Amino acid sequence: KFRDPPPTAVPALATEWLARSYFLQSRGDLDGARGAALAAAGKSPGFGFAWARVAEMEFSHGQTEDALKAATRALQFTPNNAQAVALQGFLLAARNERQAAQDRFETAINLDPALGNAWLGLGLTKIRKGQIEAGRQDIQTALTLEPNRAILRSYVGKAHHQEGNFQLARKELELAQRLDPNDPTSFLYTALLNQQENRLNE
Numbered sequence: 093k094f095r096d097p098p099p100t101a102v103p104a105l106a107t108e109w110l111a112r113s114y115f116l117q118s119r120g121d122l123d124g125a126r127g128a129a130l131a132a133a134g135k136s137p138g139f140g141f142a143w144a145r146v147a148e149m150e151f152s153h154g155q156t157e158d159a160l161k162a163a164t165r166a167l168q169f170t171p172n173n174a175q176a177v178a179l180q181g182f183l184l185a186a187r188n189e190r191q192a193a194q195d196r197f198e199t200a201i202n203l204d205p206a207l208g209n210a211w212l213g214l215g216l217t218k219i220r221k222g223q224i225e226a227g228r229q230d231i232q233t234a235l236t237l238e239p240n241r242a243i244l245r246s247y248v249g250k251a252h253h254q255e256g257n258f259q260l261a262r263k264e265l266e267l268a269q270r271l272d273p274n275d276p277t278s279f280l281y282t283a284l285l286n287q288q289e290n291r292l293n294e
Contacts, residue, residue: 103128103131105135105136106132106135106136106139106142109128109129109131109132109142110128110141110142110145112128112131113125113126113128113132113145113149116128117149122152122153125149126146126149126150126152126153129142129145129146130146130149132145132146133145133146133162138169139169140167140168140169140170140176141166141170141173142166143162143163143166143169143176144162144163144166144170144173144175144176144179146162146166147159147160147162147166147176147179147183150162151179151182151183156183156186156187159183160180163176164180167180173203174200174204174207175200175204175207175209177196177199177200177210178196178197178200178207178209178210178213180196181193181194181195181196181197181200181213181214181217182209185213185216185217185220190217190220190221193217194217194218197210197211197213197214197217200213201214208234208235208237208241208244209234211230211231211233211237212230212231212234212243212244212247214227214230215227215229215230215231215232215233215234215247215251216231216247218230219251219254224251224254225255228248228251228252228255231247231248231251235248240271242267242268242269242271242272242275242277242278243268243272243277245264245267245268245271246265246275246277246281247277249262249263249264249265249268249278249281249285250281252264253281253284253285253288258285258288258289261281262282262285265281265285266282269282
């Protein structure tokens with residue numbers, strides 16, 4: 093609910109630290125969110141979801157190798173954790189290991205067909221391999237599962253742009269901006285679209 097916790101409230105349980113991590117991220121405090129995730133894992137070292145969260149936060153700080161180690165540890169404790177598997181896919185994609193990344197995303201989808209991040213990763217991987225239409229369809233599957241995630245609309249808009257469908261691209265990007273005006277992704281892609289349409293001032 094975006095309410096500040098009482099100033100004297102100190103999390104006692106690993107799950108409370110995990111919740112604090114998500115709360116701090118929602119406020120833009122990535123360092124604090126990372127610290128809370130590490131506290132959750134420290135409080136309960138066998139808590140796979142805490143290690144998956146640590147992996148997410150390390151990745152957000154550009155610490156790819158530390159993120160990969162944390163994701164691997166998460167899967168030692170929770171081998172069917174689809175989010176951790178999908179995160180491995182993003183980490184492999186960041187190292188340009190496209191086929192290995194695609195395999196991880198497909199595994200995550202098999203574990204949890206409703207995981208938007210897995211469909212997003214699969215779509216982005218296909219697009220990077222030149223399979224733009226197939227990639228867009230996968231990202232649209234993610235968007236169907238999570239229609240209020242601005243980042244998904246931004247990526248669908250970008251894919252429409254790459255296919256030359258500027259009208260649909262602009263529609264998705266405008267929706268993304270309304271959903272999350274603080275996310276710069278849609279504004280960047282809109283600028284590139286305007287440039288291609290010779291709308292340089294805009």
